[in-house]
Amino acid sequence: MRKNGQVSTPSLGIVETQIATVFDRSDPLRMRSGATLAPVEVAYETYGELNAQRSNAVCICHALTGDAHAAGLHAGDDRPGWWDNMIGPGKPIDTDVWFVVASNILGGCQGTTGPSSIDPETGEPYALDFPLLDMADFVEVHRGLARHLGIERFAAVVGGSLGGMQVLQWSLTHPEEMGSALIFAASSRLTAQNIAFSAVGRQAIMRDSGFNEGKFLTRGTTPAKGLSVARMMAHITYLSEEAFQEKFGRSAQAGELSPNFGIDFAVESYLEHQGQRFLSRFDPLSYLYLTRVMDYFDPFADEHALDALVASPVRFLVVSFDTDWRFATEHSRRIVRHLEGARLPTSFREIHSSWGHDSFLLEIEQYHETVRAFLDRAAEDLA
Amino acid sequence: MRKNGQVSTPSLGIVETQIATVFDRSDPLRMRSGATLAPVEVAYETYGELNAQRSNAVCICHALTGDAHAAGLHAGDDRPGWWDNMIGPGKPIDTDVWFVVASNILGGCQGTTGPSSIDPETGEPYALDFPLLDMADFVEVHRGLARHLGIERFAAVVGGSLGGMQVLQWSLTHPEEMGSALIFAASSRLTAQNIAFSAVGRQAIMRDSGFNEGKFLTRGTTPAKGLSVARMMAHITYLSEEAFQEKFGRSAQAGELSPNFGIDFAVESYLEHQGQRFLSRFDPLSYLYLTRVMDYFDPFADEHALDALVASPVRFLVVSFDTDWRFATEHSRRIVRHLEGARLPTSFREIHSSWGHDSFLLEIEQYHETVRAFLDRAAEDLA
Numbered sequence: 001m002r003k004n005g006q007v008s009t010p011s012l013g014i015v016e017t018q019i020a021t022v023f024d025r026s027d028p029l030r031m032r033s034g035a036t037l038a039p040v041e042v043a044y045e046t047y048g049e050l051n052a053q054r055s056n057a058v059c060i061c062h063a064l065t066g067d068a069h070a071a072g073l074h075a076g077d078d079r080p081g082w083w084d085n086m087i088g089p090g091k092p093i094d095t096d097v098w099f100v101v102a103s104n105i106l107g108g109c110q111g112t113t114g115p116s117s118i119d120p121e122t123g124e125p126y127a128l129d130f131p132l133l134d135m136a137d138f139v140e141v142h143r144g145l146a147r148h149l150g151i152e153r154f155a156a157v158v159g160g161s162l163g164g165m166q167v168l169q170w171s172l173t174h175p176e177e178m179g180s181a182l183i184f185a186a187s188s189r190l191t192a193q194n195i196a197f198s199a200v201g202r203q204a205i206m207r208d209s210g211f212n213e214g215k216f217l218t219r220g221t222t223p224a225k226g227l228s229v230a231r232m233m234a235h236i237t238y239l240s241e242e243a244f245q246e247k248f249g250r251s252a253q254a255g256e257l258s259p260n261f262g263i264d265f266a267v268e269s270y271l272e273h274q275g276q277r278f279l280s281r282f283d284p285l286s287y288l289y290l291t292r293v294m295d296y297f298d299p300f301a302d303e304h305a306l307d308a309l310v311a312s313p314v315r316f317l318v319v320s321f322d323t324d325w326r327f328a329t330e331h332s333r334r335i336v337r338h339l340e341g342a343r344l345p346t347s348f349r350e351i352h353s354s355w356g357h358d359s360f361l362l363e364i365e366q367y368h369e370t371v372r373a374f375l376d377r378a379a380e381d382l383a
Numbered sequence: 384m385r386k387n388g389q390v391s392t393p394s395l396g397i398v399e400t401q402i403a404t405v406f407d408r409s410d411p412l413r414m415r416s417g418a419t420l421a422p423v424e425v426a427y428e429t430y431g432e433l434n435a436q437r438s439n440a441v442c443i444c445h446a447l448t449g450d451a452h453a454a455g456l457h458a459g460d461d462r463p464g465w466w467d468n469m470i471g472p473g474k475p476i477d478t479d480v481w482f483v484v485a486s487n488i489l490g491g492c493q494g495t496t497g498p499s500s501i502d503p504e505t506g507e508p509y510a511l512d513f514p515l516l517d518m519a520d521f522v523e524v525h526r527g528l529a530r531h532l533g534i535e536r537f538a539a540v541v542g543g544s545l546g547g548m549q550v551l552q553w554s555l556t557h558p559e560e561m562g563s564a565l566i567f568a569a570s571s572r573l574t575a576q577n578i579a580f581s582a583v584g585r586q587a588i589m590r591d592s593g594f595n596e597g598k599f600l601t602r603g604t605t606p607a608k609g610l611s612v613a614r615m616m617a618h619i620t621y622l623s624e625e626a627f628q629e630k631f632g633r634s635a636q637a638g639e640l641s642p643n644f645g646i647d648f649a650v651e652s653y654l655e656h657q658g659q660r661f662l663s664r665f666d667p668l669s670y671l672y673l674t675r676v677m678d679y680f681d682p683f684a685d686e687h688a689l690d691a692l693v694a695s696p697v698r699f700l701v702v703s704f705d706t707d708w709r710f711a712t713e714h715s716r717r718i719v720r721h722l723e724g725a726r727l728p729t730s731f732r733e734i735h736s737s738w739g740h741d742s743f744l745l746e747i748e749q750y751h752e753t754v755r756a757f758l759d760r761a762a763e764d765l766a
Contacts, residue, residue: 132643192627192650193619199651200615202644207608209592225590232583233616236576244575250681260515261585261671265678267575268582275586288644295648298633
């Protein structure tokens with residue numbers, strides 16, 4: 001198994017992020033909460049070629065802290081996109097077959113409109129005046145981008161973790177817009193413990209004296225310390241206990257252990273690094289908005305949730321990882337139980353991996369073979 | 384099962400915390416690090432009567448955030464001590480039989496000398512000039528209190544979590560000073576994941592702008608927000624996922640869920656309350672010092688660790704709880720493997736409880752009966 005980022009030659013070559021305005025004041029985004037939002041700009045990348053029938057598009061939905069740069073290399077960068085092991089020529093999502101669209105999520109901070117974007121009403125960042133988000137709003141923006149690109153239906157929509165939750169939501173509300181839905185390491189409903197981790201992360205940000213009720217951008221402060229604590233804590237849930245033990249054990253960061261309150265153990269150095277690195281690429285407001293959407297997601301609470309999907313079936317692949325304790329296999333099984341209960345065509349695989357939740361990002365042979373085989377069947381429909 | 388604190392009439396009646404100076408400048412505490420400390424005052428309580436032979440003493444070692452008030456009621460309080468369900472007349476640690484000593488740990492903040500105590504050299508709180516602690520230092524202070532009380536040997540030493548770690552340390556270095564050792568929900572060596580949680584809690588405190596390099600007491604600031612975040616996070620690990628789900632599920636704190644970044648879910652209210660309540664009773668510096676001792680504890684790394692104990696065997700009761708994921712049963716099994724490997728008399732029980740790590744504080748029938756039966760056998764030696 002190789003970890004993402006260790007592939008030396010990203011076979012897609014140099015790629016670029018583009019920006020599209022998918023909602024504007026004449027046609028604003030109408031949100032689940034009743035609010036409207038305009039403009040909505042979306043950062044996206046595409047890989048491969050859209051065929052003449054426009055039937056070979058695959059949409060990638062990213063997880064909490066992802067971005068539009070899923071594969072290939074940005075000029076001047078030394079690391080490829082976050083899912084480069086999955087997407088590319090000859091890879092499980094094969095760009096010789098598929099036209100792949102990856103975009104940054106609504107409310108994100110990597111080019112798509114979010115809480116740190118400028119509110120045209122005030123000329124200042126929205127901050128906490130940005131409307132609260134729902135999983136359905138993420139889907140509406142994906143649909144807006146699809147319209148912009150002239151895609152009426154995706155052959156497949158794919159995502160892990162929060163990405164998988166978007167796929168599920170989309171399949172329930174607009175099943176006619178996709179052939180297949182691939183949902184990895186996701187959940188249809190967070191547990192109390194999941195919400196607890198999410199809540200403490202937000203509290204670390206909001207209690208930072210630099211947070212200033214969300215107005216830190218205009219006040220020249222930053223809740224960076226709180227954001228790094230939130231990220232460090234979240235990272236504990238992204239790896240399995242086994243992975244932590246294998247990777248770090250109790251080894252010292254430098255030579256012999258000599259007790260103090262700094263970085264003594266290697267695992268402390270790792271978390272510190274993760275917390276620090278996150279600051280340069282993520283926005284504290286996006287962290288609040290996006291995690292809250294996950295807390296509230298509970299589509300099967302609606303007894304008619306599956307009605308549209310039953311009328312227009314989608315083929316599902318649901319994958320979990322046996323050491324994932326953030327969204328353990330039971331979360332995936334719950335999705336599968338609902339889908340199978342409605343007699344929808346559903347493949348389910350629990351994959352062995354020692355890495356925990358982050359496994360969906362990694363090059364794990366059984367996982368990649370499962371995705372490849374599933375999409376090979378979907379490709380037969382293209383012919 | 385009743386939870387601690389729900390017993391309406393604490394049968395020990397009104398009790399009081401006392402303070403003893405167990406080390407002074409003429410006879411300072413010599414610490415594992417080589418540092419010395421004086422004076423060392425210890426806050427303690429006793430329940431029951433010491434017999435004429437001074438042979439019926441039981442020492443209680445508390446966990447990370449405990450104190451000397453283990454049982455009975457303080458005048459004016461409405462809640463009994465933290466282990467009142469375990470200690471009292473007719474209870475598993477029966478004060479009709481045993482003379483029970485409970486004290487606040489070295490480095491604590493409930494009456495025993497700790498980092499917020501006044502350094503006699505400077506007239507100001509020690510803060511981060513307080514010497515770093517080791518599990519062995521906790522034991523030396525327990526031994527100092529025993530001398531002060533005229534107790535040469537305890538019939539039993541008992542503790543859960545960090546308390547159990549103190550019991551283990553003491554049994555390894557001074558086995559002749561105890562008849563039995565009762566170790567609940569403890570560990571002989573933290574995993575990388577355990578250390579990770581510990582490290583993030585400390586970072587939440589130290590990164591709070593009120594921390595001021597530990598000098599907050601003299602600068603009029605406080606890292607209260609960081610401490611509350613640390614406590615909220617730690618609380619997630621004290622309960623099982625099952626307990627969180629049973630207790631809170633996804634229920635709303637007030638009426639219907641209506642999304643915002645405040646307290647929407649009941650589980651958020653619980654954590655908020657735990658974080659807030661902790662501020663009135665705990666010191667951020669103690670939190671740093673005590674958690675660090677746990678990270679470093681690894682007695683079996685010394686191949687001669689068991690030599691003294693083999694020469695002077697102690698009877699062990701080791702208890703774990705099946706839903707404890709902070710110190711899962713494997714942590715207890717590791718202790719048992721070492722003890723049994725040295726042919727020491729060891730009873731081990733994994734108790735079923737849905738509550739996770741905090742189970743050792745709760746009134747769980749099978750657990751209490753196990754403790755009672757073990758101590759009944761120990762009481763036979765008194766006759």
